[in-house]
Amino acid sequence: MQPNRLGIMAPIAPPELGEPYLLTPGPLTTSFTVKQAMLRDWGSWDEDFRAMTAQIRARMLDLLGPGKADYDCVPMQGSGSFCVEAMLGSLIPRDAKVLVLANGAYGQRAAKTLRYLERAHVVLDKGDFLPPRGAEVADILAADPAISHVVAIHCETSSGILNPIQEIADATAAAGRKLLIDSMSAFGALPLDPLKTPFEAVVTSANKCLEGVPGFGLVLARRAALEAAEGISHSLALDLHDQWRNMVATGQWRFTPPTHVVAAFVQALDEHAAEGGIAGRGARYRQNRDTLVAEMRARGFETLLSEEWLSPIIVTFFCPDDPAFVFGRFYDLLKADGFIIYPGKLTAVESFRIGCIGHLDHHVMTALARSAERALTTMGVRSAAPGAAALTERNQLVA
Ligand SMILES: Cc1ncc(COP(=O)(O)O)c(C=O)c1O
Numbered sequence: 001m002q003p004n005r006l007g008i009m010a011p012i013a014p015p016e017l018g019e020p021y022l023l024t025p026g027p028l029t030t031s032f033t034v035k036q037a038m039l040r041d042w043g044s045w046d047e048d049f050r051a052m053t054a055q056i057r058a059r060m061l062d063l064l065g066p067g068k069a070d071y072d073c074v075p076m077q078g079s080g081s082f083c084v085e086a087m088l089g090s091l092i093p094r095d096a097k098v099l100v101l102a103n104g105a106y107g108q109r110a111a112k113t114l115r116y117l118e119r120a121h122v123v124l125d126k127g128d129f130l131p132p133r134g135a136e137v138a139d140i141l142a143a144d145p146a147i148s149h150v151v152a153i154h155c156e157t158s159s160g161i162l163n164p165i166q167e168i169a170d171a172t173a174a175a176g177r178k179l180l181i182d183s184m185s186a187f188g189a190l191p192l193d194p195l196k197t198p199f200e201a202v203v204t205s206a207n208k209c210l211e212g213v214p215g216f217g218l219v220l221a222r223r224a225a226l227e228a229a230e231g232i233s234h235s236l237a238l239d240l241h242d243q244w245r246n247m248v249a250t251g252q253w254r255f256t257p258p259t260h261v262v263a264a265f266v267q268a269l270d271e272h273a274a275e276g277g278i279a280g281r282g283a284r285y286r287q288n289r290d291t292l293v294a295e296m297r298a299r300g301f302e303t304l305l306s307e308e309w310l311s312p313i314i315v316t317f318f319c320p321d322d323p324a325f326v327f328g329r330f331y332d333l334l335k336a337d338g339f340i341i342y343p344g345k346l347t348a349v350e351s352f353r354i355g356c357i358g359h360l361d362h363h364v365m366t367a368l369a370r371s372a373e374r375a376l377t378t379m380g381v382r383s384a385a386p387g388a389a390a391l392t393e394r395n396q397l398v399a
Contacts, residue, residue: 012361020340021360023368025157025185025314026080026208028358030268034212037267038260049259050251052266057247059269060218063187063278067194072226074219074244077258080184080205082238083217084110087180087203088151089117090233090240091225096148099124099140099177101132101168104158105345106182110151117234122147128346129159129304129316130396134167141175149200154183154190155311158345159304160353162186162311169197178225184208184217185313188272189282189357200225206261209281209313209357212268215261284361285312291362292354295369299376300384304351304394313357314342318386318394319350325381327352333375339368349390 015021016032042049057073064071076083088110092098098121100111107123114121124132124140132152141147150172154165165181172179178200183192188209192202201221206212219240226244233239237255246254275281289312293303296317304316319325327343327350334341344351354368376384 011363012359014338020335020338021364021368022340022358023355024340024342025355025357026205027214028207028211028355029360030211030213030264031271031359034264034267034271034359037264038213040263042259042263044257044259045252049257049262052262053247053253053257054251056218056262056265056269059273060220064220065191065193065195067196070222070224071194071220072223072244072248074221074226074240074247075216075253075262076219076238076240076243077216077253077255079214080203080217081109081113083203083205083219084182084184085113085117085235086233086238086240086243087201087219087221088113088119089235089238090229091180091201091221092117092119092149093232094119097121097144097146098149098151099137099144099147101126101137101150101152101163103127103129103132103161103163104153104156106153106156106158106184107151110153110182114151120146127396128348128393129156129161131161131163131309132168134164134171137168137171138175141171141177147177149178149180151180151182154181154192154202155186155313157185157314160311160314160316161305161309162190162313165192166197169199173198185357186311188278189285189312191278191282206265206268209285210265210268210272211357211359212265213261215258216265282312285356287362288312288356288360288365289315292356292365292369295366296354296372299369299373301372302386302390302394304346304390306394306397309397314353314355316344316346316351316353318390319344319352320376320381320384321387321390322381322383322385324379325376326379329379330372330375333378334368334371337367337371337374339371346393349386349393351390
């Protein structure tokens with residue numbers, strides 16, 4: 001194997017046009033073949049395009065495993081938040097009450113969406129990253145019989161924590177309530193089997209672990225919930241029931257579909273299957289994460305989360321305490337080496353995030369860590385160790 005243009009010995013080809021790797025959780029680095037699939041135009045009414053829509057709906061359901069029989073898949077135009085809003089606004093009746101489990105930006109956004117939708121809700125707010133636990137959910141549900149639905153975030157992308165979705169699902173099911181999951185950044189790399197982890201609906205995006213390009217998302221919901229959703233939505237464009245009924249009846253999207261994005265998604269699903277489906281994709285991402293964490297720790301960086309909570313999706317690192325460290329400069333130096341990273345989202349301490357997902361492998365992670373080391377040297381940073389406040393923050397997890 002020859003080193004590629006970026007000097008990386010990686011079996012997965014680097015971005016064809018020489019753009020930086022996106023170590024961000026969507027938009028993310030996609031394969032050249034996925035991008036190539038967008039080179040032809042499709043008529044949205046045409047049988048060939050309808051066949052593609054039918055194919056992606058069926059193949060998404062296949063990813064649920066044998067429990068798929070009770071579910072159907074409804075693609076919806078827009079970014080992830082459009083699809084979360086479609087799910088919440090269509091499947092939660094106007095007189096329902098919701099428990100939102102929040103430990104970061106996306107839990108907060110779900111609560112904000114419910115405020116816009118004027119659905120009664122309570123928030124279990126665990127701050128920047130602490131996980132909502134099954135026992136807490138059980139206690140809240142036992143104390144408030146009016147709560148009919150629970151909204152949980154599978155991987156809270158703002159910290160990278162993998163929330164304990166199994167204990168949340170168990171507590172919700174035991175209390176006879178309905179679980180809606182935002183698995184935007186986890187579906188396709190982490191198993192979600194409704195026979196084991198009961199849920200009413202899950203929402204994800206074409207452009208995260210399934211490695212398509214941005215433009216639409218998908219809600220996989222119990223067919224009974226889709227049927228019962230008639231007339232609930234406040235919005236025509238985001239009415240999941242209407243989109244579903246129309247798709248079932250005509251094979252078409254109601255309004256202009258992102259045709260090229262759908263074509264790219266078919267290719268992305270082929271590549272997902274060729275890699276071994278959820279197990280194969282998840283294994284590559286875990287290897288990416290393990291390499292990233294080991295290589296960065298070897299250089300003195302520390303992660304926000306301990307092993308138990310680290311997702312294979314995105315990892316939060318504390319910024320070095322050394323006063324010579326300036327995030328903007330660090331970012332620019334990494335970008336010059338071919339890597340785009342993400343600023344952190346913690347409120348109490350400075351941090352940055354590195355995504356493990358997308359069309360890239362662990363060789364890229366090793367190269368990135370080397371680049372981070374060079375950047376520290378260039379900035380005159382002597383130690384990558386975080387300050388005392390960061391360690392106090394992290395200790396909350398063990399407390
Ligand atoms: C868990 C989660 N929910 C929702 C969203 C919202 O997606 P978008 O920014 O595409 O609207 C994201 C995006 O990263 C996410 O990670």
